[in-house]
Amino acid sequence: MSRRVSPGRIGKKPVNFSFDGRSFQGYAGDTLASALLANDQMLLGRSFKYHRPRGLITLGSEEPNALVTIGSGARQTPNTRATTQELYEGLSASSQNRYPSLKFDLLSVNDRLSRFLTAGFYYKTFMWPRSFWESVYEPLIRRAAGLGKLSEVEDADQYDKGFLHCDCLVIGGGIAGLEAALEAAHQGKAVILCDENPRLGGMELFDSAPIDSVEGLIKELQSLSNVRLMSRTTVQGAFDHGVYSALTQNTDHLAQPHKAAPRQTLWRIYSSEAVLASGAHERMIAFDNNDRPGVMLSSALRGYLNYFGVLAGDTCAVFGCHDDARKTVVDLHAAGAKVIWIDTRSAHEPVDGVQCFTDARVVDTRGRHRLKGIEIEQGGERFWLPCDALGVAGGWNPRVQLTCHQGGRPRWSNDVGGFISGTDLPPGMRVVGAAAGEYLRGNWSPVWDVSKRGSAFVDPQNDVTVKDIKLAHQEGFISVEHLKRYTTLGMATDQGKNANTLGIGVLSQHTGNAIESVGTTLFRPPYTPVAIGALAGRARGKAFKPTRLTPSHEFATRQGASFVTVGNWLRAAYFPQAGETHWRESVDREALAVRNAVGVCDVTTLGKIDVQGRDAAQFLNLVYANGFLKLPVGKTRYGLMLREDGIVFDDGTAARLSENHFVVTTTTANAVPVYRHMEFVHQCLAPNLDVHLISTTESWAQFAVAGPRSRELLQRIVDLEISNEAFGFMACAETRLLDGTPARLFRISFSGELAYELAVPARFGNSLMQTLLEVGADLGATPYGTEALGVLRIEKGHAAGNELDGRTTAVNLGLGQMVAQTKDSIGRVLANRDLLANSTLRLVGFRSDQQILTGSWLIPPGRSSEQDNTLGWVSSACYSPNLGCYIAIGFISDADQYLGAQLRAVSLLDKVDVGVSVVSPHFIDPEGERLRV
C-alpha cells in the first residue's frame, strides 16, 4: 500500500529502486527513507546488540537506526543513513545486522536475554579463561553485534581534495544561515555557505507554511558573485586558526555518475569568520519500548508529511512536552489522519477535532515489526490505545558539535531545554538561529524518563537503555565521560546526536542532580561519518607518495634490473644476465667484477648539499665531529656527523671544490634530515656565519666507478689527468668530460677498491651510464646495484644505515679518534659522557660457513639463548664471493677480548643458530693499499 498522500515539495517523477531484493517505486527528491516509508516499509533494520526490529526515527543525518548498505561489490557502502541517501533510478539497498532475513532474525533471541545483556555484560562475563577472549569470545561477539559489512574489495570510486578561502563561512542553509550569508555578502565579504542537505532551506522545508521567503533569500544569494552556495556539503570539523573541513557528496545521489567525477570532495576551507547556523535536532523521551518501528520524532512525522507527502500512519499519536508537538498535530490532522495527542503539560492550546490527553504520558508500546498501540498514563490510570505511528516531541538539541572542536564545552540552558554553546567558541565563530537556541525558548520543562520498567531506549544505536544508565551509575560510573565509555552511550555513527542529552537528562532525573551539574561529553570531528577514501583523496596506491627515479633508471630498466624501494627512491638492486637463475648469482658476479675489473653504480640517491660562503669551512667544522678547517682545495674528507646528544647522526664526505665552496654528501636515508639539521645549525646556532646551503641531490647524477681498472676507464672519458700522482686518493675536481659535459670527479671509495665518483648534471646521467659501460666493455665494465654495493661495503667494513641506527657512537664504530677534542662541534661534549665514552661495544666482523642473519644476537657457546647472555648483535650480513664464505659485521661488548673467539649468532624468530668466528670488520685490504695505488 502507498502512504503517499500528496506530492509534498518534491513532485511526482517516478524512480525505481530495490530494498532487500524487492522492487519499489519512489519519487525523484525522495530519500531512501521517505520512499520506503511511502511504500509502508516501516521495518528497516535490526539493532546493534539485541537485534530488535527498528525503523527510522529522524529526517536527517542524525539518524541512528535506519542504516543500510547501498550498492554492492567495489562500490558497496555500509552504514548509510537511509534518511540522507537520495533516491536514484536503480538504487539497490539492503538491511544490515540480520540473519537470515530482516523479518526473521535468529539473533533476536538476544532481545529475550536482554535482562542479562546489560552494560558491562561482556566485561563481566567473558573473563575466564583469559586466553578465550581473543580466540573465542571476541570473534563471536563481533559477529553477533554489528553494523554493515565491508565489501573487502578495493573502493572503485575516486575522491578528491580541494582548498577554499573565504571571509565568512556559513554552516547551515536554513533561514538563519541564509540570512547570515546575505548580511555578510552585503558587507562585501566572500561568503561560502555549506549545507549537508541537497536542498537549501533547512527546517522551513519540512513545515506546512509557505517557503516563499526562504526561496527569495536563496535566489538573491544565487545572484551574488561573492557567494558560493555548496549543498550536499557537510562541514565536518573546526580546526585551529579558522581552518574548516567539509565534505561534498558529488555523486552519491546519481544513478550513473560520470566516470571521471570524484564521488566525494574533501575541502579544507580557510575563513577567519564562521557562522554556525546548523539548527537543532529533536530528541526522544524514554518510555518502555520506545524503539518500535513506527515510533519516531515528531518533527520527522511532520517532515515526511509536508516535504515528501508521506503520512506514516492511519492513526498517528503525538507525544510531547512543548509547543512543537502541536505543529505536528495540526499538520497531521489537516492531512486527514486520525490523531491522538498526549502532552505532559496540564494546559495548552487545543486543536479542534483532535483527541487530546493533558497531564499524560506514553509509558509503553506494543507491536513487533510495527507499532500497534501505545499505553497512556493519565491521572494514575493506564490504558492502551491503538495507533500505527507515534511522533515524540521531547525538546530540541541545538547542533553545537562544531563549537566543541577546540575544547569548547556546551552549557545547559533552562530556557532552551537543551545544551547551547559555551562562551569558549573557536575563534571567529558565532552561533545563530536554532543552533544558538533561538526559536526554541519557551516556558516548559523537559521530560526524560517516563518508563515503567526501564526498558526504554536512550541510545537506540548502541541499545543503551535507562536500566543500563542506572546500573552504570550504581556501579560507580558517575562521571558522564565514564558513563559513556561503560555503556557505549553516544558512540558509533551518530556520535550521541540522539542519545547524549537524553542520557544526561535521565542521569540527572535519577540522581536528583541538576542537569547543569551532571555535565556533558564533548564532540570531536567529524560531524558525520566520512569515508576513509575521502580522507585519502588521490593519495592511494602508487600516488600515496612520489616515486623518485634515478637518472639511469631508463638504462637499468632496459637491462632488466631488479629494483628495490629505498625511501621514495627506486634503485637497481642487481642486473641479472642471461642464464642467471638466482639473485645471488648476479650479485656475486657484480661484486667480483668490482674487485677484479671495474663496476659502475648509480649513487645519485646519496644526498648532496652544496655549501658556499666565506665561512663554509668554519661551518662544516661545527657540523662535523672531525676537523674541516685545514682541508685543502681539491681534496675530499670523510665526515662524521653527531647529534647533540653524542650519538652518530650520519656520515658522508665533504669535497672542497674551491676556497669557499664545498659539496657535502649524506646517506640516502638522511638526505632530508641532514639538510634540515644543517639549516638548523646555521640559522639557529651560527646565524652570523657567511654560508649558504642548497640541496643538489637531484641536480647531479653521480656514479661510483670502482675497481682496479676504474682509472683506465675514466681516463677515456674525463678531460683531466687522473694518474695517481696528479689525482691522488681523496682528490676532487670540477672538470669536463671529453665531449664537453660539465662534471665533478671525486676519488673516494665505498667499496675499498681504487674508485671514483663521477657526477654530471642529472639530464646527462642516463647516457653517461651507458657510455661508461660501452667505453669500458673491454675492461670488463659491469653495472652493479645496491646488493653488490652492500656486499662490497660489508667486505670493507664500512658502516651504513644499519650501523648508524641512532644508538651507536663514534667509539662504538671504532671512529672515536675522529671526534676532535680541540674545537667545538655538534655532539662533541655529550659524546664524551662516561656512559658513551666508556662503552666497550665495538664494530667487529664475523665469518661463518653458514648463513648469518642480520639482527641475530651474539651469544657465547655453551650459554643459553637469553637476553642476559647476549654480547651484541649482527647489523649487516651477506655472502662474500671474494672470501667464499658468509660474513657479517655487528657490535659486541668487550670486543678486544673476543677477537678470534667463536660465538653463536642466534635468531630466535627465524630459529637460526650458527657458529661464527669474531674477526676484524675489514675483511678486504685492511691496510687500505688498494685505495691508494
Place this chain on the structure above:
Amino acid sequence: MLINHPLLGLRDAQEFVYKGDASLLQRPQYDSDNALDAFTNYAYLRSNPAGLHQELWYHEQGDRSWLVVTRNTLTHEIVNVELASEVDA
C-alpha cells in the same frame, strides 16, 4: 593551524616541520667549566608550560626558514613569529 611567516605571510602548518622548544637556540659554550652539565640540560631538559611557549618550526616545504613561533599551548593561538636567525640567543 596557520603560521604567520615573517617573510611569506600566513602559511599552513602542513608546510612546516616541528622541532620543539626554542631553548635550543641557547647552546652552551663547549669549553666552559660546566659544559657537560650545561649540554645535558640543553639536550634533555624542557619546560612544558601551559600557556605561551616558544618553539622552533622549519618551513621545509617553503623557503627553509627556521622560525621561532610563540604559541599558547592551551589555545594554540600564535602570538608572535620571528626568523630564528634574527632572534637574540
